[in-house]
Every structure is written in C-alpha cells, then in structure tokens.
Amino acid sequence: MTSTTMDTATAELLTGSLRELFAGSAGRAVGPALAALGWAEVVAEDPAGATTLLFTEHGRALASSPALDAVLLAELDRVLPAGNGTRAVLYPYPDDGDQPSTVDGPVRGLLLAGLESVDEVVVPVRANGAVALLVADPAGCPAEPVAGFDAGSGWLMVSGWQPAGEPVPAAQPWERAVAAGRRALAAEIAGVCQAALDLAVAHTSARVQYGRPIASFQAVRHRLAEGHVAISDIASMLDAAWATAGSANGGAWAAAMTKLRAGRAQAEVMRHGVQVLGAMGLTSESEMHRHVTRAGALDALLGGHRLLSETTGRALLAGAPADPVVEV
Amino acid sequence: MTSTATASLATDLGAYRTSLRAYLNNGDALDRWRGKHHGSTEDRIAEHAALMAHLYQDGWNRYGWPAEAGGHGGDERHRGVLYDELSAAGLPVPDPQLMLETLGPAVVRFAPDLAARYLPEYLRGANWWGQGFSEPEAGSDLAGLRCRARREGEHYVLSGQKLWTSHGATASRFVCLVRTGTPESRHRGLSMIMVDAAAPGVSVRPIALASGYRELAEVFFDDVVVPADRLVGEEGQGWAVAMYLLQWERAMYAWQSAAVALRRFRELLGQVAGKPLPDGAATRIGECYGDIVALRARSVRTVRRLAAGETVGPEASVDKVLLATAETSLHDLARDLLGTDFVLGAGADTGDWRADWWFSRSATILGGSAEVQRTILADHVLGLPKEPRA
Numbered sequence: 048m049t050s051t052t053m054d055t056a057t058a059e060l061l062t063g064s065l066r067e068l069f070a071g072s073a074g075r076a077v078g079p080a081l082a083a084l085g086w087a088e089v090v091a092e093d094p095a096g097a098t099t100l101l102f103t104e105h106g107r108a109l110a111s112s113p114a115l116d117a118v119l120l121a122e123l124d125r126v127l128p129a130g131n132g133t134r135a136v137l138y139p140y141p142d143d144g145d146q147p148s149t150v151d152g153p154v155r156g157l158l159l160a161g162l163e164s165v166d167e168v169v170v171p172v173r174a175n176g177a178v179a180l181l182v183a184d185p186a187g188c189p190a191e192p193v194a195g196f197d198a199g200s201g202w203l204m205v206s207g208w209q210p211a212g213e214p215v216p217a218a219q220p221w222e223r224a225v226a227a228g229r230r231a232l233a234a235e236i237a238g239v240c241q242a243a244l245d246l247a248v249a250h251t252s253a254r255v256q257y258g259r260p261i262a263s264f265q266a267v268r269h270r271l272a273e274g275h276v277a278i279s280d281i282a283s284m285l286d287a288a289w290a291t292a293g294s295a296n297g298g299a300w301a302a303a304m305t306k307l308r309a310g311r312a313q314a315e316v317m318r319h320g321v322q323v324l325g326a327m328g329l330t331s332e333s334e335m336h337r338h339v340t341r342a343g344a345l346d347a348l349l350g351g352h353r354l355l356s357e358t359t360g361r362a363l364l365a366g367a368p369a370d371p372v373v374e375v
Numbered sequence: 376m377t378s379t380a381t382a383s384l385a386t387d388l389g390a391y392r393t394s395l396r397a398y399l400n401n402g403d404a405l406d407r408w409r410g411k412h413h414g415s416t417e418d419r420i421a422e423h424a425a426l427m428a429h430l431y432q433d434g435w436n437r438y439g440w441p442a443e444a445g446g447h448g449g450d451e452r453h454r455g456v457l458y459d460e461l462s463a464a465g466l467p468v469p470d471p472q473l474m475l476e477t478l479g480p481a482v483v484r485f486a487p488d489l490a491a492r493y494l495p496e497y498l499r500g501a502n503w504w505g506q507g508f509s510e511p512e513a514g515s516d517l518a519g520l521r522c523r524a525r526r527e528g529e530h531y532v533l534s535g536q537k538l539w540t541s542h543g544a545t546a547s548r549f550v551c552l553v554r555t556g557t558p559e560s561r562h563r564g565l566s567m568i569m570v571d572a573a574a575p576g577v578s579v580r581p582i583a584l585a586s587g588y589r590e591l592a593e594v595f596f597d598d599v600v601v602p603a604d605r606l607v608g609e610e611g612q613g614w615a616v617a618m619y620l621l622q623w624e625r626a627m628y629a630w631q632s633a634a635v636a637l638r639r640f641r642e643l644l645g646q647v648a649g650k651p652l653p654d655g656a657a658t659r660i661g662e663c664y665g666d667i668v669a670l671r672a673r674s675v676r677t678v679r680r681l682a683a684g685e686t687v688g689p690e691a692s693v694d695k696v697l698l699a700t701a702e703t704s705l706h707d708l709a710r711d712l713l714g715t716d717f718v719l720g721a722g723a724d725t726g727d728w729r730a731d732w733w734f735s736r737s738a739t740i741l742g743g744s745a746e747v748q749r750t751i752l753a754d755h756v757l758g759l760p761k762e763p764r765a
Contacts (some may be wrong), residue, residue, distance in 0.1 A: 252760055263760040265746075268753035272696075275752055279693045283672040307665050353658065360661030364648075369641050369664060371463070373671040375388070375455035375630075375678055 051096030051289075061089065061100055069108035074160050074201060075133070077112035095289040098227075099234045106238025109341050111201035113159035115348075118231045122224035122297070123169055126217050127182060132166030135159075135185070137205060139171065144350035144358065145225040147171035147178060150214055155206040157348070158190055162203075171221055174214045178221040183210030197340035223297030228349050230288050230302050233309035236345050237281040240316040243338035244274045247320045250327070261323070270319035277312035284308045287373045301372050303355055310352025313342035385438060385448035392456045395435055399464035405429070409465050412723040416588045420503075420545050423469035427500030430457075436472075437498055444483055445495025450682040451627065455675070458631045462638040468631050471503035474542060476627040478504050478550045481567070481620040485608035489569055493548065507537035507551030507570070507594060508617070514539075515747050517552070517617070518562040522596065524553040526610070529603050531555075531568060533576075533596040539741070543592025544581035547572050551596075552613050565613030569605045570596070586730040624742050625691040626677040629698040632738075633670045636705050639731070640667055643705075646724055647712045656712060663708045666701040673697050689755035692748040699745055702738035706731060 053061075064084055072080045081101075090097040098118065105114055116136045124130060137156040139147045148154035150172040162168065162185040170181040188210070190203040248271060251262035261267050284305040291298030317339045321328035328335045346352060363369060384391040399405060408426045413419035430436040439453035440446025454476070458468045475497055483490040496502055513520035522535030537543075537551060549570045556564015572579065576599035581589035608616040640663065677694050680687055709728045710717045716725050717732075739745035753759045 248757055248759065259763065260760040262753075263762050265750070265762055268757075268759050268762070269746070269749040271757055271759065272749035272752035275757055276693050276696045279690075280669050280673065280697065283676055284669060286676065287668075287672040304665055304668050307661070308669050311662075311665070356661035356665065357658045358661070359664060360657030360659065363644060363660055363664060364652075364657060369637060369644065371459070371637060371671065372668045373675045374392075375452045375459065375675055 051099065052093045053096035053100075058096065058100060061097075062104060065101060065104040066108065069104060069110040073111050075113060075164050077110070077114055078117065078133075081114070095285075095292070098231055099285055099289075102231045102234035103238035103241070106235035106240075106341075106345070107242045109199065109239065109242070109337055111160075111199055115159060115228060115231055115235075118227050119224040120169065122220050122227055123180060123217065126215055126220050127169065127180060130167065133164055134167045134169055134182075135162060135165045137168055137170045138348060140206075141347035141349075141351060142354070144354050145221075147173055150174040150179065150181075153207045153209050155204075155208070157193070158203040158205060160201055160203075161192075162188060162190060168210070170210050170212070171217070172214060174216075177216065177218040179214035180217045180221070181210050181212035181214055183212050195344075197344040199337060199341065200344050202344070219296065222299050225349055226288075226292070226297035226299045226302035229306035230285060230292070232345055232348055233281055233285055233288070233305045236309040236313050236342055237278055237285075239338050239342045239345065240274070240278050240281070240313055243316055243320045243335060243342070244271065244278060246333075246335055246338070247271060247274070247323050250333075251323050254325075267323050270323055274316040274319050277315045281305070281309045281312050290373075300370055303350070303359065304372060306350060307352050307355040307359065310346040310355065313346055314352065317342055381434065381447050385453070388449075388452050388456065391438060391449070391453055392460065395456065395460050396464070398433065398435065399460055399466065405464070405466060408467060411467075412727055416542075416590050417545055420470045420542060423467060424471055424500035424503065426467070427469045427471060427498065430469075431499035440479070440494065440498065441483060441490075443487060444479075444490040445498050451678050452682045454627065455630050455678045458634040462634040465638065468635050469500070470542065471497070471500065473628065473631065474504050474506060474546075476631065477506055477620060477624040480623045481616050482550070482569070482607055484619065485567070485612070485616050486569070486606065489605065489607065493569075502547035503542060503545070504548045504550055504569075505540040505543045505546035505572075505592070505594070507540055507549040507553075509539045510536055511538055515744055518565075518614070520552060520554060520565070521558065522551065522553045524555050524566060524568060524601070526555070526603070531601045531603060531605075533568075533570060533599040533601055535596055537594040537596075539582075540592045540594055541590065541741070543579055543594055544589055549577075549594060550607060552617055555610050555613075562614040564611065565617070566610045567607040567613045567616040568601055569607060570599060570601050574599050574601065576600070584730075584733045586733040588730050588734075590734060621743075622681060622687045622691060625695045626674065626681055626687055628742065629670060629694045630674040630678050632698055632702060633667060633674055636667045636670070636701055639709075640664065640705055643709050643712065643728075652712060653714065659708055659711065663701075663704045666697075666704040670694075670697045670701040689751045692743075692751045692756075695743060695748045696745065696752075699738040699748075702735045706735035 068080050119136050120134055135158055140155045165185050168183045168185050170183050171178050172181055189208055190205050193202040193204050251267050252260050254261050288298055288301040288305040291301045320335055324333055324335050327333040434447060436457055437447040438449040442448055461468050510520050510522060524531040524533045551570055552565055552567055554564055555566040576597040578595045580593045582591040582593060583589045673694055677687055710732055
C-alpha cells in the first residue's frame with residue numbers, strides 16, 4: 048500500500064512526457080512547460096505519485112530548474128498576500144539546515160535559478176525565534192552564480208542581502224514547506240542515484256578484464272547490490288513520509304528522516320559508482336561525476352544527512368520520542 | 376470475548392490495534408515480563424512461552440492465523456501489529472514467535488492437517504519448533520545437504536545431522552529439510568518433514584554462543600522413524616516449500632526485529648541519559664534511529680504484500696540487508712555508548728547488552744548470509760553477469 052493512486056500505465060505515460068520535457072527545457076522555462084502539460088491537475092489528483100515522479104525524473108535527467116520552488120510555495124503562498132507574477136524562494140544556506148537567517152541582520156541563502164524573470168522573492172527569516180516570510184523585490188538582490196562542486200546546478204548564492212518588507216508569521220507553513228521540499232528532494236536524489244547505478248551496471252557488464260565482465264566479480268557485484276538496497280530504502284521511506292504528509296506539521300519528522308536516508312544513500316551509491324568505473328569514474332569523460340556532484344548538492348539543500356543525523360540524535364537525547372514513523 | 380467481537384477484530388486491523396494496546400497497558404498483569412533479565416536461554420524461552428500462554432488465553436496472539444490452525448483469522452498484518460504493540464508496551468516479543476513466523480505459514484499452506492494438530496499448542500506456548508536446515512557440509516549452499524530420509528512403508532527413516540538450530544535445545548519438534556532423492560539430486564531430491572524431538576534416535580547437543588547463552592543446537596538423527604503423514608508438502612517438494620518459507624523468514628523476522636530494535640533503542644537512550652557520552656554520540660544515535668526507521672519502512676511494505684497474498688521474490692533480500700544493518704548498528708551503538716561499562720560492567724542491563732551484542736552478530740549470517748543476500752540481488756534483481764562456477 049502506497050500513498051500514490053497512480054496506475055502503472057499512467058505512470059509510464061507521464062514518465063515519458065517528463066523525460067521529453069527535461070530534454071527540451073531547463074531553468075525557469077520548466078515551470079511553463081509543466082503548466083502546458085497540465086501538471087497541476089496531475090498533482091491535484093495524486094500529490095504523492097505526481098511529486099515523486101516529477102522529482103525522480105528531474106534527478107534522473109540531472110535537470111536544472113527551480114521546480115522545487117513550486118513545492119514550497121504551495122505551502123507558503125497560503126499565508127502570503129496574493130502573488131504578483133512569478134515568485135522565487137530563497138533557501139537557507141545549507142549549514143543552517145531548515146533555519147533561515149535572522150531578520151535583523153543580512154540574510155544568506157540559495158536561489159535555484161536566476162532572477163531575470165522573477166517578480167518577487169519569498170525570503171524566510173527568523174523573527175523572535177519563529178520563522179516569518181518577507182516578500183522582497185528581486186532588484187538589488189546580490190545573487191552570484193554558484194561555482195562549487197556541482198558546475199551544472201544553475202544555483203545562485205545570496206549573501207549580505209537586507210531585503211525590505213513586512214515579515215509575515217509563517218512558523219507552521221514553513222515547517223510544512225520544508226517537509227514537502229525534503230520529500231521532493233529525496234525523490235530527486237533517488238533519481239540521480241538510479242541513473243548513476245544504471246551507468247555503473249552498464250559499464251561493469253560491458254567492461255571485460257581477466258576474460259570476463261567485471262560485474263561478474265563478487266566485489267563489484269556486492270557494491271552494486273548495496274547501491275540497489277540504498278535506492279530501495281529511499282522509495283520505502285518516501286512511502287512512510289507521504290503517509291504522514293497530511294498531519295498539521297506536514298509530516299515534518301518523517302520527511303526529515305527520509306531526507307536523511309536519501310542523503311546517506313547518495314553517499315553510498317556514489318562511492319560504489321565511482322569505484323566500479325575504475326579511473327573513468329573520476330574523469331570528465333564519464334557522466335558519473337555529474338551524478339556525484341548533483342547528488343552532493345541536493346543532499347546539502349534543506350539540511351544534509353550529517354546535519355540531520357546530528358539534530359535528530361540531539362532531539363532524541365533531549366527526550367523527543369523515538370517515533371515509530373511506520374505502522375502496519 | 377464474544378465470537379462476534381473476535382470476528383470484527385479479525386477484519387478491522389485498526390480496532391485490533393486499539394484494543395490490543397488497551398489490553399497491554401491495562402494494569403500490572405503483564406509486569407512479570409517487563410524489564411526482566413534471564414540467566415539462560417532456557418529460562419528466557421520458558422518465560423516467553425508463559426507470555427504466549429497468557430496472550431493465547433485472552434486471544435491476542437491468535438489473530439493472523441486461520442481458525443483451522445487454532446487462530447482467530449486475520450492476516451500477517453495482525454501479527455505485525457502484535458509485535459509492534461508488545462514492543463511499544465515495553466514487553467518482549469516471545470522468542471518462540473520467531474520460529475512460528477518462519478515455519479508456521481509453510482506448515483499451514485503445505486500441511487494443513489499438521490497445522491490443525493500442532494499449531495494451537497504452539498500458539499499457547501505449550502511447545503515450539505526448531506528449523507532443521509543447515510548441516511556441517513551445507514550452510515549457505517543448502518542444496519548440498521545430506522541428512523537422509525528413506526521411505527519404508529508408511530514411515531520415513533531419518534539419519535544424519537542438522538546444525539545451528541535456533542531454540543534447538545528446548546524445541547519439541549523439528550521441521551527438517553532432508554534428502555529423499557539421490558545424493559547428486561541437489562535441490563530436486565529434497566523433502567520437508569516434521570520430526571518429534573522425543574522420538575527414539577534423536578539427540579540434541581546445545582551450542583553456546585560466546586556470551587554463554589545456548590541459543591543454538593546441533594541435532595543428530597540415528598535411524599529415527601517418522602510417520603509419512605509428517606511430510607510438509609509432497610516428497611521431493613522440499614525446495615519449493617523452503618523457498619515459500621523464506622518469504623516469511625526474511626520478511627516477518629525483519630518486522631519482528633525492527634519492533635524489538637526500537638524498544639531496545641529506547642531502553643538504551645534511557646540507560647545513557649545524563650551520562651557523559653563520547654564525541655559524535657548524537658550523530659551516531661540519529662544514524663542508528665534512521666537505520667531502524669528505514670528497516671520498518673521497507674519491512675511494512677513486505678508485510679502488507681504477504682498479507683495481500685503476493686509472492687515476495689528476491690527483492691526480500693533488501694529487507695534482510697536492512698535488517699542486518701539495523702541490528703549491527705544498534706548493538707555497536709550500545710557497545711560504544713556504554714563504553715567501559717560494556718567491557719567491565721557487572722550490571723544486569725549491561726550483561727543483556729553484551730549477550731545481545733553477540734547475538735546481533737548473527738544478523739549477517741542466519742537465514743542467508745549478508746554475502747548471499749547481495750549475490751541474490753546481483754543475480755536476480757540487477758541481472759548482472761553471473762559469477763563463474765567453481
């Protein structure tokens with residue numbers, strides 16, 4: 048039993064459409080392309096199935112777009128004044144997890160795409176310990192393209208910005224938005240991981256050494272099997288996360304655990320993926336490196352797995368119940 | 376409880392959960408089984424069997440088993456709820472339930488007469504079974520087993536040996552995979568048969584783990600006469616029965632273990648609360664909790680699939696790998712958080728963690744080793760080129 052109601056034939060059809068879409072559009076063009084596909088109706092019909100499918104394919108294609116903004120805005124828009132054109136979301140700087148900058152100082156964070164066609168930036172801030180939202184004018188936002196590990200992300204770094212605006216209290220919408228974002232990111236990481244594992248399986252099945260494909264050597268086979276286990280783990284965690292998505296806090300705890308597991312999974316899949324490709328795995332001649340860097344970037348967004356492990360452990364030590372997360 | 380009420384709990388899982396939870400948390404009737412330390416495997420399993428008797432008397436562990444076998448109806452999900460609620464209420468999952476989950480469904484499916492005769496007494500804790508699969512020469516490579524059963528009229532005569540039998544020293548019956556075909560017939564010439572531990576010619580030698588607890592046993596069969604109606608499935612069908620059985624061994628055991636692991640994780644947090652902890656403890660605790668939750672998330676899918684009558688194929692190896700990961704992670708965490716106390720401490724809590732730590736090392740071995748699980752995934756799920764045969 049999963050939260051999705053989508054049948055296999057529909058899922059296959061939509062998968063095909065999404066693959067075509069990501070082959071043809073990127074950046075802020077993805078939103079209008081999805082709208083043209085009637086994606087909003089697909090989401091309305093089956094939020095779990097549609098979101099998981101969209102972001103898995105986004106990951107598999109190594110697409111670069113602000114599709115995630117729509118997931119967060121679906122929660123944040125509820126408390127904001129009616130939108131005036133296109134909105135973008137400023138994500139907390141990864142070291143801050145889901146905790147944005149304080150309202151009384153300069154803010155820092157990430158944008159998933161350039162602001163050229165953006166009318167308003169939704170900026171989460173902490174005011175008196177609770178999260179509030181500013182709706183800021185993009186003009187004057189000091190956004191610099193990220194030139195880090197993942198050269199293809201298309202993300203921009205914002206720092207030292209002092210956006211004007213009246214903070215709108217949004218503690219619970221923010222918690223729900225983060226939970227929704229983490230579910231989408233876990234699906235995206237699963238897509239990147241599956242593409243990387245497919246690459247590794249294809250390479251090791253074709254590459255012959257000592258007179259046989261290297262995927263017939265136990266050491267290689269077991270690494271690939273572990274990669275498969277890690278990816279399956281994300282899928283079942285997503286089931287669990289979606290099962291609680293309807294609760295008041297948006298299923299925050301299960302979503303955080305799902306993002307944690309996805310982050311760990313990508314570390315494992317990429318470690319094995321790079322190893323079994325031999326020297327090819329660390330060159331720019333194989334596509335593997337693009338998966339490694341994208342998965343690393345997605346892990347960092349809204350809290351990486353190490354940060355989430357530590358905050359979860361601290362919460363448990365401080366007396367938070369060890370929630371079973373899943374019931375039969 | 377009236378039969379109408381029983382019937383409604385068998386069809387309404389939510390009502391079963393709610394009623395069971397209320398029962399387990401009502402008063403002190405079950406305190407005898409809470410927070411107990413046992414000096415030996417034999418004491419522990421006897422106490423656990425008494426808990427089964429108590430649960431049986433009030434009906435709670437009969438859900439999930441068919442009426443013909445002494446149950447109240449319902450499916451695997453009821454059993455899953457039972458293990459979860461016992462754990463949430465700070466109670467042990469009775470040890471004999473482990474082999475009941477492994478052997479029970481196959482006996483119900485392939486030998487309904489035996490299930491009708493013997494399962495009720497199992498459910499009420501009067502006796503329990505051991506699984507006779509492994510042998511000295513047949514561990515992971517089960518198809519090489521040699522324990523023989525030859526047909527003589529209305530009987531089989533068993534000779535040979537089984538090894539690593541869980542609960543072997545106290546079990547009153549063994550469900551054994553034996554060779555009825557030629558020695559070369561590999562998996563084709565196997566049959567499954569139920570043997571009484573008290574039958575003449577059966578001898579049992581307990582095997583102590585490094586903790587001193589006699590969790591396993593070696594069982595010898597010296598011309599043991601077994602009625603032919605003790606076959607589970609047809610003669611020669613043993614491999615198919617064993618493969619059927621493995622679905623529960625991998626899936627239900629995983630769910631049981633996840634339920635118990637979450638209880639032990641909570642107990643560990645209680646035991647280390649307020650004590651100085653090593654660097655990185657919070658991160659380790661968060662990771663371990665994640666391992667347990669991930670196992671639950673995976674396992675619940677499989678439990679639901681079994682309940683829906685689906686066949687769980689090689690992908691059950693994913694459950695088994697996650698199970699071993701969680702078990703190893705929890706017990707290594709306990710060892711590291713308890714620190715010197717784990718090595719030198721004399722307390723009963725610490726003693727239990729030491730014994731459990733040794734037992735947790737079996738998670739990557741029993742029911743198909745970690746290596747076998749990965750090979751199954753490589754062969755049958757990823758479809759990788761096969762390893763050359765030696």
